[in-house]
Amino acid sequence: MKTLLCAIAITAAMSTVVTAGEVDVRLSTREAYVGQPIVLQLAIMNSKDYEQPTLPSIDGCDIRSAGTPSQSSQITIVNGRRSEKRSVTMQYLITPRREGSFTIPALSLKVDGTNKTTDPISFVATKSETGDLLFVEIEGRQDKVFVGQPLDLTLKIWIKPFRDARADITLSEGDMWNMISKSTSWGGFAERMQELAENNQRPAGHEVLRDDADGNQRSYYLYEVNATIYPKRAGKIEADDVQIVVNYPTALGKSRSPFGDLFDDDLLDRNSSMSRMLQDDFFNSAFGNRLTVAGARPIVGNVSVDATEVLPVPLEGRPENYRGAVGRYRIITHATPDEVAAGDPITLNIGIAGNGPMDLIQAPPLSEDPELTKDFKVTDEPLAGYVQKDTKLFSTTIRPRREGITEIPAIGFSFFDPETEKYETVTSAPISISVTKAETLSLDDIVGNAHRAHADDSNTAVNDNLPDLNNHTASSVLVSQTVKRSFNDWWIMFVVVPPMIWMFAMLTRYQGTVYRQLPSFRSQKTQCLIGIDKASDQPEIDAAIIRYLLRMSRGNRKLEVFSSDTQTLKSHQSEAVGTLRLTGLYQVAGEVETFLTRNSDNAQASLEESKMKAAQLVEEIDTAMQSNQKSRVKAPKSRIGKVAVQRPLGLLFAFALVASAQTVSAADAVALSTTQQQALLTEANEAYATGIEKSQTDAADAKELFSNAGRKYQLLIDSNIQNADLFINLGNTCLQTGQLGSAIANYEKALQLEPNNRQAIKNLNYANTKIENASSVIKEESWSLRGWNNALVGLAGERTITWTLAISSVLFWGLLILRLYLRTAPVWQFALLPLSLLIVSGASVAMTQTNPQQAWNAVIISDHVSLHAGDGDQFDQVFTVESAQGQRVETLAQRGDWCMIKTTDGHTGWIHARDVEIIKTI
Incomplete structure (x- = not known):
């Protein structure tokens, strides 16, 4: 059997013939006309995987893809032998632009992992005799222009109307325009032709007389296309990239359809100009007499160009700030804000208007202007701009180096005027500004304050209000931290153990009395079942059930004692049953009422049987109440x-x-080695230290150094390092550069890791005093009970308060224990002080350690934000937060690049996520 199966498998394998992957290349013709595309066909047979070849470059020819590859398969079975052929065919259009012989180089491609190379193929292109059928000229309106000067050109195309003598028909100017082939190259006039095509327009033609090749005047259709170019090099105007190809008709004939018998590349596009022509009224009449072009040949017009001379821009007298502008221009500038501190950024907008090629205009080299750079820090990178009508706009940031600067000097712009053939320089008007002293602190203030803050490890607060802006340079900055608890567990023993000892002593001293006074901790259900079990008659059973229902309905309210006589039970029975009905338990209420009524009517019932039914009823009531509580939704x-x-x-x-x-943070974390981290930390610390040294002499350079240090600190944080000192370093750089929102956010992050970090608290308080509209936040933190506690902890120190809690607890509970055995001793006179200290210190430690959830979890880091009704600029603005930087908000949701926030005033809306920083560490 196995032998038979093997034979069948071998036979099936031999009967299927699959040829290995093969590549075949061929041309539609080896002889072509100039301007007429030929088809290069590349076929890949019996391949499972292939890569398309790179299109070759052929001098004198244009080559482009003719569309997506086509696939086909063929299966043939002859005499039981099965053969299968699969092929993929790619087509390319090759358009020769001049006469001569051309060679298509060998094409390399990978087929089924194997490199395949085709053989080179040659073809020739001849020029179809134009004769007097087509003339093309490019006419300039100036005799000479300079490089970069606008030159108005007109492309003129003369096409001789085709006349069919047999049908006595002459094609119109519209019909002859539609004969222009898609392989035409428009060169510098392509943009104008594209504009006309987008508006469903074409150049209008009109009939004129002009001399033919023999000098005789003939009738022609003249088409004109206007364009403006900007010569890029000196010499004569060239038109090598302009080639007009016309599929000139040779005969007309009847067609079976309006689209029949088209030719050349027009066969590839049913929306071509030829197809549209064949659908107009002349070729597609209402009487059904349809005509088409029965024959045509491509003709290419020789383009003649006017003798317009392009001159180079002269070198003599060229200003140093000249950047190639040719024409006439003017410059204006605008700066915001006009009142800043030294080193703060000023946005300088520059507008240049003129009659030249605005997209080629470059901004004036601001970094090379000595009048500007002596007072301002200016970027040396070229500025990017955008064109708006006849104006190009540029924007950059400059920083005043010191206080006392009163104006931004005039900005010059140089250009070459082709009318006067001279260089000219125009200047903008100076801009008045006011530069005040930078808010960055001097090195002496920082070092002096830091020395006072770190002179010892005591918890004595520093009296001045200056922040501690010394950055941490030790390698420990690169070690990630977890949330540090600001207390140890040792104090819990002094709080918990003394009262437990007192309770044990009290139980020992008053064992009998205390036991009798202890309340029952049994559940209402258990107490009811015990009452039923201990009942000596039927009324006591009913009383136990009624008490159970009343206790369940009245909650913690005290239930008055009532007797088990019949009259009293009936008065409470209605209330108990009514309670069940009010909660929706109608069926259970009916069963309870039936049980109580039946028992009062049937006094002879067995007591044991009644107890069993009562216990079952209590279980049913308890189950129903629990189910009802789970399903019921109560309104607040x-x-x-x-x-x-x-x-x-x-x-x-x-x-x-x-x-x-x-999750996102972990995914976006920057991978840095230990060496890279240490190098970044060193570079950041050096930049920060240098910035402090320059802060009194050059505020602009100082803030640039601070910004550079901040970027490096941020990169370390992005590498997933969570360290309080690192956050403080970044917060200090942000504070030095005026980014108060980011400074506050980083100080808050440091406090999440170390809640009692003195430097973070001190610098955060300083930053809070610098932000506008921060009174509500500061008031809430300073004048609340927790604010007073923070002040107490800052004054006395957490360690002192913790020890006070432990000692006062031992003293107070020790005195109470002494009072148990020495009732005549004046204990309370001595216990009052430790009791007061115990209450104050206990409350302080509790508030310090609980660290309650803040009402906000993010800080706005932009100056002004607008709240939108939805997550997009297209939504209406619902509220604008002025002077927003540093204000705390609560984030409610995040969607893409937008974040939904709630301000402290209760306003809710969506803002850009880049405008807010969430306070989150690990």
């Missing part, structure tokens, strides 16, 4: 209830937001 009755519902949802949402943000 107060703001407290609303907050209680919203807070878990808010926490859940915040957790999801943080988790997603952490």
Whole structure:
């Protein structure tokens, strides 16, 4: 059997003939006309995988793809032998632009992992005799122009009307225009032709007389296309890139359809000019007499060009700031803001208007202007601009180097005027500004304040208000931290153990009395079942059930004691059953009412049987109540209830937001080696130190150094280093460059890792005093109970308060234990002080360690933001936050590049995510 299967498999394999991958290349013809495309066909047979070849470059020819490759397959079975052929065919159009012999070089491509190379193929192109059928000229309106000067040109095309003598028909100017082939190259007139095509227009033609090749006047259709060019080199105007190809008719005939018998490349496009021509009224009449071009031949017109001379721009007298502008221009400038501190950025907008090629205009070299660079820090990179009508606009940032600068000097722009053939320089008007002293602190202030802040490890607060802007340079900055708890667990023993000892002593001293006074911790259901089990008669069973229902309905309210006589039970029975009905438990209420009524009517019922039924009823009531509580949704009755519902949802949402943000952060983390991290830290620290040294002499250079240091610190943070000192370093650079929002955000991040970092707290308080509209935030933090506690911790120190808590706890509970055994001792006179210290220190430690969830979790880092109704600029603005930088907000959602926030004033809307920084570390 196995032998038979093997034989069948071998036979099937031998009966299927599959040829290995082969490549075949061929041309549609080896003889072509100039301007008439020929087809290069590349076929790949029996290949599973292939790569398209790179189009070769052929001197004197244009080559382009004719569309996507076509695929075909063929299966043939002859005498039981099965053969299969698969092929992929690619076509390219090759258009010769001059007479001569051409060679298509060998094409290389990979087929089924093997490199295949085709053989070179040659063809010749001849020029179809134009005779007096077509004339092409390019006419200039100036005798001479300079390089870069606009030159108005007119392309003139004369086409002799075709006349069919047998049909006595002469084609119109529109019909003859449609004979222009798609292989025509328009050169510098292509943009104008594209503009006409987009508006469904064409150059209008009119009939004129002109001399033919023999000097005899003949009738021609003249078409004119106007364009403006800007010569890029000196010499004569060249028109090598202009070639007009006309498929000139040789005969007309009847067609079976309006699209029949087309030719050349027009066969590839049913929307071609020829196809449109054949659908007009002349060729497609209402009487059904349809005509088409029965024959045609391509003719290429020799383009003659006017003798317009292009002159080079002279070197003599060329200004140093000349950047190639030719024509006449003017320059204007505008700067914002006009009141800044030294080193702060000023946006300088430059507008240049003129009659030259505006897209070629370059901005004046500001970095080479000594009048500007002596007072301002200017970028030395070329400025990019955009053209708006006849004006090109540029924008850059300059920084005043020191205080006291009163104006931005005039900016010069040089150009060559072709009318006067001289160089001219125009200048803008000076701009008045006011530069005040930079807010960066001097080195003496920083070092002096740092010395006072770090002179010892005591918790004594520094009296002045200057921040500590010394950056951390140790390698420990590169070690990631987890959230540091600002306390140790040792103090818990002093808080928990003393009261436990007191309780044990009290239980020992008053064992009998205390036990009798202890409340029952059994559930209402358990107490009811015990009451039923201990009942001696039917009324006591009913009383136990009624008490259970009343306790469940009244909650923690005290239930008055009532007897089990019949009259009393009936008065409470209606309330108990009514409670079940109010909660929607109608069936259970009916069963309870039936049970209580039946028992009162049937006093002879067995007590044990009644106890069993009562216990079953209690279980049924408990199950129904639990099910009803799970399914019932209660509306909030107060703001407290609303907050209680919203807070878990808010926490859940915040957790999801943080988790997603952490995922993105981990994915976007920059991979840096330890050596790279250390090098970045060193470079950042050096830039920061140099910036401090220059802060008093050149504020612009100083802030640029601070910005450079900040970018390097940020790169370290992006490499997933979470360190409080690193965040403080970045916050200091942001504070020095005036980025108050980013400084506040980084100080807050440092405090998340080290809640009691003295430098972060000090610098954050300083930054808060510098932001506008920060009074509400500062007031909330300073004048609340927690604000007072923060002030107390800052004054006394957390260690002192913790030790006070431990010692006062031991003293107070020790005195209470002493009071148990020495009732006559005046304990309370001595216990009052430790009790007060215990309450104050305990509350302080509790508030310090709980670190409650802030009402905000992000900081705005832009000066002005607008809140939108949706996540896009197309949505309406609902609120504008002025002087927004540094204000705290709550992020509610994030979608793409937009973030939904809620301000401290309760305004909600969407802003760009780049305008806000979320306070998140690990």
